[in-house]
Amino acid sequence: MEVGHIFPSILLVGLVLLQVNADLGEDRQALLEFVKKLPHSRSLNWKESSPVCNNWTGVTCNEDRSRVIAVRLPGVGFQGSIPPSTLSRLSALQVLSLRSNGITGGFPDDFFNLKNLSFLYLQYNKLSGPLPANFSVWHNLTIVNLSNNRFNGSIPSSFLNLTRLAALNLANNSLSGEIPDLNLPSLQQLNLSNNNFTGSIPMSLRRFPNSVFAGNNIPFESSPPVSPVLAPSTVPSPNSRNARGLSEAAVLGIIIAASILGLVAFVFLIIVYCSRKKSKEDEYSAKFQKGGMSPEKVVSRTQDANNRLTFFEGCSYAFDLEDLLRASAEVLGKGTFGMAYKAVLEDATTVVVKRLKEVNVGKRDFEQQMEVVGSIKHENVVELKAFYYSKDEKLMVYDYYSQGSVSAMLHGKRGGDRIPLDWETRMRIAIGAARGIARIHTENAGKFVHGNIKSSNIFLNSQRYGCVSDLGLSTIMSPLAPPISRAAGYRAPEVTDTRKAAQPSDVYSFGVVLLELLTGKSPIHTTGGDEIIHLVRWVHSVVREEWTAEVFDVELMRYPNIEEEMVEMLQIAMSCVVRMPDQRPKMSDVVKMIENVRQPETENQPSSGKGSESSTPPPPAMGRES
């Protein structure tokens, strides 16, 4: 009886699955044909054997992983025209970015099959010919960037039908004719500069600043001054959510920009890099055209020019240095080795960028060290995604953790939106961080050193276990003078030169982090007066006087039955911070000791890789729409 019921439903499930796989299989085939037919200089990790979704560089799938919805391949070094009937078969595609490549030919006719396309980035290519007359079939187009190409002809009137269009950039092409009266209420950003437009500025577009129309044969009337970046939308739109969101963002932007001077430096860098990169690229393509170099050489050099950010294998991000430097950036803080910024890319991917100061080694040594760091994939080690090395600038790119560091969680302003860290979480932080450091210590034949363990370099992974960051830098940086800084509170007494940090000194620093978790106190802090207190010495003195209970963070007092565990953890911490390096336990032993105290509740099987995967920001979505 039962079997009779089950069988058809299995069949049904099977059929549904087949359908899903068929669509995804079709998408995969289309993508493979696309890269096979279009020469490119940077290799892509698109292997037949690996899953398309969340594995192939630049490819994003929908939630149930049945269709490809975004393809982002900036700066891959594509040369030639887009092969017909390849990308156009990705019928569920919503985001397409092929910018900063060398794509030639006309606007692909068959893109009209991409009915759901909402974001189109084709800037910085060599596309030519007219813009398609049929633009209006893409009702959903929200951002269109075709700037810095060689399109000619006029703007087709079908643009008038793009009611959702929020940003249109056609700058630096050879477009001509009159500018149509684009009365699009949701249009927030426009740039038509450096074309060959004639006539006058239509009424509906006078709300934009003159710079938008510069470099054309258009006379400027003296128009009322408007905001230089975002034009206020004069036409109240029915769904003005978009408009309000943007102007709020603009106000915020101004406040942030005004208050954070560091940003100015960053923006300056952006400009320097963009212009440098462009001129380099031009140089290469000029060489290529003259045929002055063997093709192979050109390929490797263009690769160098395009792909100056070095990504690690398996990284699913797709952006180039230009994107990164153009991204909106926010200072996160000043670390031991330089400033850290939060960068939000055009597609809403959020990453942390560290600018290293005072790197003390040459390019080869730096790269070697980065290769080791980047090869460590562990759920308790923050993954290094990419790095960049030039004479003047050294950058590292990490995942962004929105909750902030353990230091912020412990020592952030009380009262504000800081939630007290419960004991369970503190245990998980300790276990996770210990496992991460133990993993790091197995690298380089068991000699690799983290070198900068402190609570501001520990984050929570998706399972809320500790996860360590900023490893392997101390040996390649100039030695730091030992000031009375936060970092000094973590430094083992034997470490006089930061480059000579060793595994036992990592154990010491970890012990200080444990004490921080137990006491809720910073490693170096002042009491009421000017007296500077070293956490390790303070704990020693309190414990020696048998006031053990006084040591613990008052915030922990509310949790019942944890006293014993706290005392055991205190003992482990104390064994890590003993004075003689050779008397400290090995990190692998520390892991066992902490696991012996207790397996934190609901701990799953150590699931490899999961942590770093879900700690990546949510799929860079169509965020701009809402």
Ligand SMILES: *[C@@H]1O[C@H](CO)[C@@H](O)[C@H](O)[C@H]1NC(C)=O
């Ligand atoms: C387009 O998107 C909508 C929802 O966003 C979806 O229902 C529809 O199936 C998509 N079309 C295609 C061809 O994938």
Ligand SMILES: *[C@@H]1O[C@H](CO)[C@@H](O)[C@H](O)[C@H]1NC(C)=O
């Ligand atoms: C446009 O997007 C909406 C959801 O955002 C979707 O429902 C609709 O199918 C899309 N339109 C087209 C023509 O695909």
Ligand SMILES: *[C@@H]1O[C@H](CO)[C@@H](O)[C@H](O)[C@H]1NC(C)=O
């Ligand atoms: C315009 O779109 C229609 C269908 O929407 C199609 O039949 C026609 O070929 C397209 N024209 C051009 C020039 O792409």
Ligand SMILES: *[C@@H]1O[C@H](CO)[C@@H](O)[C@H](O)[C@H]1NC(C)=O
């Ligand atoms: C656009 O450029 C092509 C050559 O690239 C030329 O044949 C065509 O006439 C131009 N069209 C316009 C409208 O200038």
Ligand SMILES: *[C@@H]1O[C@H](CO)[C@@H](O)[C@H](O)[C@H]1NC(C)=O
């Ligand atoms: C705009 O869309 C309407 C209906 O969808 C169509 O009749 C009209 O021809 C389109 N206008 C242009 C300029 O494409």
Ligand SMILES: *[C@@H]1O[C@H](CO)[C@@H](O)[C@H](O)[C@H]1NC(C)=O
């Ligand atoms: C389009 O690309 C240009 C050049 O890369 C960039 O400056 C501009 O911000 C982009 N505009 C939009 C709306 O994405």
Ligand SMILES: *[C@@H]1O[C@H](CO)[C@@H](O)[C@H](O)[C@H]1NC(C)=O
């Ligand atoms: C157009 O090109 C000029 C010079 O190459 C550049 O300065 C400008 O930023 C470009 N405009 C846009 C919108 O990309």
Ligand SMILES: *[C@@H]1O[C@H](CO)[C@@H](O)[C@H](O)[C@H]1NC(C)=O
């Ligand atoms: C711009 O248009 C004028 C005629 O209107 C033409 O003489 C000139 O060659 C065009 N310039 C470019 C760069 O296309």
Ligand SMILES: *[C@@H]1O[C@H](CO)[C@@H](O)[C@H](O)[C@H]1NC(C)=O
């Ligand atoms: C438009 O692009 C030009 C350079 O091509 C730039 O100078 C101008 O500031 C841009 N305008 C806006 C509003 O982005």
Ligand SMILES: *[C@@H]1O[C@H](CO)[C@@H](O)[C@H](O)[C@H]1NC(C)=O
């Ligand atoms: C991609 O797939 C390959 C082979 O299946 C695997 O080795 C690799 O770890 C995967 N990368 C990611 C980011 O999932």
